[in-house]
Amino acid sequence: MAALLGRKNSADSARERLRLVLIHDRTDLTPAELDVLKDDLIATISRHVDIDPLAVEIRIAQEGRAQRLVADIPLRAGAGRRHK
Amino acid sequence: MAATVVTVSSGKGGVGKTTTVANIAVALAAQGKTVVCIDSDIGLRNLDVVLGLENRIVYDLVDVVEGRCRLRQAMIRDKRLETLFLIPAAQTRDKSAVSPSDMVRLCDELRPDVDWVLIDSPAGIERGFRNAIAPADKVLVVTNPEISAVRDADRVIGLLEAEGKGPASLIINRVNPALVRRGDMLAVEDVLDLLAIELIGVVPEDENVLIASNKGQPLALDGKSKAGLAFQNIARRLLGEQVPFLEMESTGFLQKLLGRK
Numbered sequence: 001m002a003a004l005l006g007r008k009n010s011a012d013s014a015r016e017r018l019r020l021v022l023i024h025d026r027t028d029l030t031p032a033e034l035d036v037l038k039d040d041l042i043a044t045i046s047r048h049v050d051i052d053p054l055a056v057e058i059r060i061a062q063e064g065r066a067q068r069l070v071a072d073i074p075l076r077a078g079a080g081r082r083h084k
Numbered sequence: 085m086a087a088t089v090v091t092v093s094s095g096k097g098g099v100g101k102t103t104t105v106a107n108i109a110v111a112l113a114a115q116g117k118t119v120v121c122i123d124s125d126i127g128l129r130n131l132d133v134v135l136g137l138e139n140r141i142v143y144d145l146v147d148v149v150e151g152r153c154r155l156r157q158a159m160i161r162d163k164r165l166e167t168l169f170l171i172p173a174a175q176t177r178d179k180s181a182v183s184p185s186d187m188v189r190l191c192d193e194l195r196p197d198v199d200w201v202l203i204d205s206p207a208g209i210e211r212g213f214r215n216a217i218a219p220a221d222k223v224l225v226v227t228n229p230e231i232s233a234v235r236d237a238d239r240v241i242g243l244l245e246a247e248g249k250g251p252a253s254l255i256i257n258r259v260n261p262a263l264v265r266r267g268d269m270l271a272v273e274d275v276l277d278l279l280a281i282e283l284i285g286v287v288p289e290d291e292n293v294l295i296a297s298n299k300g301q302p303l304a305l306d307g308k309s310k311a312g313l314a315f316q317n318i319a320r321r322l323l324g325e326q327v328p329f330l331e332m333e334s335t336g337f338l339q340k341l342l343g344r345k
Contacts, residue, residue, distance in 0.1 A: 009267030014231045015274050022238050022278060064280040065245070 023060050027067050034058065041071060050076040085118065089191050089201040090322065091220035093244075093252075095236030097207030099228045100257040103293055104315070105204040106134045107304040111319035113168035114305070117199040120159060120169045122190075124216045125206040126181055129173035136300020137162065137170050146174035149186045155193055164305065169198075179211040184218030191219035200322075209243055217244065223252040224284060224318075229259055229270040238279055253284035255318065260289045285318035286329050287311050 024030060029037075038058045045051055057072040092105050105121055113119045122145065123131035132138040143158040148171070155171075162168035174181060187203075194201050205216035217223060223244050227237035237254070244250045256275055263269035272286055290311035296303045303312035304319070310330065317327045 011264070011267050011270050011274070014270050015278070018231055018234055018270075018278055021235055025235065025239060026242060062280075065241070 023062070023067070026065075027060060029060070034060075041073075045073060052076055085197060085199055087120075087191075087195040087198045087201050088322075089195075089203065089219050089221045090224060091203040091205055091216045091222075092224045092226060092255075093205040093213060093216060093240055094207065094226045094233070095209060095240040096227075096233045099226050099233050100287070100293075101207075101226050102130050102134050102204050103297065103302075104224070104226050104255060104257065104287075104318075105131060105202050106302040107312070107315035108319050108322070109135075109168060109200075109202050110165065110302040111304040111316045112200050112202075112322070113162070113165040115319070115323065116167065117323075118167045118169075118197070119200045119202060120171060120194055120198050121202045121204065122171045123173040123204050124182070124187070124212060125204060126173045126212065127175065127178045128206065129175050131204050132160075132170060132172045133300060134297050135162065135170055135302065137172075138300070141172050144172045144174040145190075146177050146181045148190060149182050155190065164301075179206070179215065182215050184214050187215050188219045209240065213240075213243075217247065217249050220249055223249050224255055225252045225281070226255045226257050227275065227279075228257055229264070229272070229275055231270075234270070234275055234278060241279060241281055251281055253282045254279060255285040255287065256283070257285075257287045258289045259286055283329075284321050285314060287314040287318075288330070 038056065041058065042051070042053045042056055046053070051073055055074045059070055061068045061070045092101050094101050109119045109121045121131060121135070123129050124145065126146065132141060137160050140160050143153040145158065147153045148155050148158045158171050159169040160172065162170070191201055203216050203220065206212035225237050225240055227233045241250065241252050244252050254276070256272055259272060260269055264271045276283055288310045290309055292303055292309035293311050303309050304315040307313045307316050314330055317330065320327045
C-alpha cells in the first residue's frame with residue numbers, strides 16, 4: 001500500500017538502520033575504521049600484485065550471529081608479480 | 085524434582101519482562117508445575133504487584149541472602165494457584181545487596197524441590213543483570229518490534245553468548261498486526277533475521293495486559309485474551325511441546341516463517 005504511493009515504509013527504514021547499527025555494535029568497528037583498514041589492505045596487497053584500488057570492496061557479512069570480513073580485490077588484467 | 089532455572093531479560097526497560105515472568109509462571113503452575121518466581125530487580129520491585137501479591141510480603145530476597153529468614157519464609161504462596169510462589173525483591177536496598185554467587189546458592193537450594201525457577205531480571209547490563217543470569221539454565225530475551233528494544237536485545241544476546249549462557253530464546257512482545265501490515269512496524273521475521281536466535285514466543289499488543297496488571301491477575305490465568313494465549317503457548321514450549329505460533333491476522337509472518345525453515 002505505502003509502496004504503491006511511493007512512500008518508503010518506516011519499518012523498512014528501521015530494518016536498514018538496525019542492520020547497520022548492529023554490525024557496528026557487534027564488531028566495535030566504525031565505518032571510518034573500516035576505511036582505514038581498507039587503505040592498509042590496499043597498500044599491503046599493492047606491494048605484491050597490481051590491483052585497482054577503486055575496485056576493492058570490503059564489507060562485513062552476517063551469518064546468523066557470526067560476522068565475517070569479506071574483501072573482494074580484483075586483479076588488474078595481466079597483473080604480474082611486482083617483485084621477484 | 086530438579087528445577088530448570090529460567091531468567092527473563094531484555095536490556096531495555098519497559099518491554100514486558102515482568103509481565104512475561106508473571107504470565108509464564110501462572111501458565112506453568114496452572115499445568116500443575118511447582119514454580120518459584122524471583123524478582124531480582126532490587127530497589128524497583130514490581131513482580132509482586134503484577135501477580136497481585138503485594139500485600140503479603142513479609143520477607144524478601146535480601147532478607148534470605150543476609151540470613152534474616154529461611155528461604156521458605158520468603159516464599160509467598162499465590163492465592164489462586166497453590167504451586168506458585170514469589171520471592172519478592174527488597175525495595176529499600178540496591179543491586180549490590182546481592183551477588184551472582186548468592187543467586188546461584190539460592191537457586192541451588194530451590195532446585196531439588198521445585199520444577200521451575202523464573203527470575204525477573206532488571207533492565208540494564210550491570211550488576212542486577214549479572215545477578216539474574218548467574219544461576220540460569222536458560223535465558224529468554226524479551227524485545228518489542230522497536231528499534232531501540234531490538235538493539236538492546238542484540239547487546240544482551242551477545243553478552244549471554246560471551247558468558248556461556250547462550251543461545252538465548254527470543255520473545256517478541258507487543259506486536260501490532262495492523263501497524264506491521266501498514267509497513268510501520270518491524271515484522272516478526274525482520275526481528276528474527278536481525279537477532280538470529282531461536283523464537284519461543286510472539287505476543288500481540290493487547291489492552292487486556294494493562295487491565296490484568298491493574299487487577300493483579302495475570303492474563304494467562306484464563307486463556308481468553310490473545311496475549312494470554314500467547315503466554316500460555318510460551319509455557320507449553322518450555323515444557324517441550326511443539327506449539328504453532330499464533331496467526332496474527334494476515335500479517336503472513338507464519339507463512340514466511342515456515343518458508344524460511
